[in-house]
Amino acid sequence: MRIHPVILAGGRGERFWPLSRHARPKQLLPLVSEKTMVAETVDRLHGLADPGRAWILTAMDLRDAVRAAVPGVPAAQVVGEPTAKNTAPAIALAAWWLRGAGPDAVVAVLPSDHRIEPAERFRSDLKAAADLALAHRAIVTIGLKPTRPETGYGYIETGEPAAPGSPARRVAAFREKPDASTAERYVSGGRHLWNGGMFLFSPDVMLEELRAHAPEIAALLPRLPDGPSEEGSAAAVARFYEEAPSISIDYAVMERTSRALVLPATFAWDDLGSWAALAEAGDGDPSGNLARGETLLEDSSGVIAFSDQGLIATLGVKDLVIVRTGDVTLVCPRDRAQEVRTLVQRLKRDPRRAPYL
């Protein structure tokens, strides 16, 4: 068994504004350590999958920044997408290019901007999922035990065990973004797991399922060269992205295939949906402050202070998010951190303020 990580790093998340910017989205930020999230993602695989085998799909204009962030990944394997077309085309492209990797090859599709701890547990789960993918010729997704009735996530309804005694289960159904009462039911019922966007499969299994359930994508693949370094590859990839529909792998394949298995994760996971999420994992000081960069937090508690440049000084404040960059300071209550996008929307309406985006 040999894992080929395929890391999806095309996001443009605005929820970490003003640190995240159009040209420096979440995956390129050092949010949980001094390393960028995408570098954390590669490093987390240490011992399980060599960076030389990793592929990263990102937006064309972020390609150079991603290459710089993960120097261990061969530059040709950091592919710039000329248009954002959601996850299915990217995964199809990776499966196509890895189709000749041999019978023991397993693709591990991984998001680039989640917090995952500890790395050892993650690696052992990933290895177990890869083994399952080969043994069952399945597409194995890693399911996360829900800790709150989150309405913004997709849920996986688990079915029968994949085999007697196996912790893996068949997928009974995918349930996208439920309403609050349904989400409550999912969490208390114990049969649902969060979909964290991690998928493991043999390239040929994914290609078979794409042909069966997403023929409009599968039909485009044979026109592509055999790799990104082939002559004419850049133009062919551009044409592929132009013609491919914008669709998620969940919708294009996972909700339709009968070959989906889910393995419950044993690691802790957070998709870091906002500034507030950073502090919830709890590596704050005794007053519950989480500080990064130069800060002086006097008589303050529950403050998330992120300074990219210069000093953040507070006195007598509570439960605030304060972010300072070279050109912006953001201040909002922790419990409204997920509304930061509102500010980004306001800025977008004023062309003079484009430099702050």
Place this chain on the structure above:
Amino acid sequence: MRIHPVILAGGRGERFWPLSRHARPKQLLPLVSEKTMVAETVDRLHGLADPGRAWILTAMDLRDAVRAAVPGVPAAQVVGEPTAKNTAPAIALAAWWLRGAGPDAVVAVLPSDHRIEPAERFRSDLKAAADLALAHRAIVTIGLKPTRPETGYGYIETGEPAAPGSPARRVAAFREKPDASTAERYVSGGRHLWNGGMFLFSPDVMLEELRAHAPEIAALLPRLPDGPSEEGSAAAVARFYEEAPSISIDYAVMERTSRALVLPATFAWDDLGSWAALAEAGDGDPSGNLARGETLLEDSSGVIAFSDQGLIATLGVKDLVIVRTGDVTLVCPRDRAQEVRTLVQRLKRDPRRAPYL
């Protein structure tokens, strides 16, 4: 009658940190308009006293910055004090240099960092005080009607009218920083006014009173040359400041002289003791926000946002002071703005953080 403004601009106030810095104290900040406070002070005299007749005493290391801020004041009349020795030596020096200005000359000692509105009222009060100073050969102070039981100010207890029908009164006593209940009594009693540090007098009257009540200062004056441009003046001034005691004019002269009169002001006054004071004068937006520089205050109220560089963006916050400079962001509740000095003290204890002072 001819007024010679003597503006005291030696303060090192830390209450407007991080905008105020050691090298850029309050009088050099554009707090109430786009002009620095010291330039406002000079401009406020327009029509009453020409800038060419103004003198400014400031700290030696601030001298060039002050000269640049008030180009209308002759450079030689912006005097750098080599040591801070409180107000009495500075006023004595000005009286000495202006002693030959003629029988109609009146010195008007004025602080450089207060908010005073409207300027017309201020000028007519100043003119009336100058007339009184000449007519009574008195030292006339301008008294401010107290609006709150402030314990940090000096109070003037008023006595008999200076003359029948005159709004001016003899000074019964100066009362420094009373306790809270005494301050309450002063405010409700109606006989006390705030001491705003504005004094008008003939140079020779002040020199007489210095000889009588502060002979240790008066004795040093004859060793000084007749003006700042005389040969050897800089060295003589340095020696004067070295030898003079550090003492306020209130304590050295005003509390002891029998020639003090007080004229109640008809203008509005604020010494701008903290960030919070800026908003109390009330030129905020409908939500009570006071913004200077680039700001985006979404669903926020009672916010004082001062950006010197870059954007301050808030979402859902209330009654905060937020100040952004090129290298520091400060966040504190409005009602704790007067404690900003605590942060400055903390920074002083850490040599690595000296650049933020």
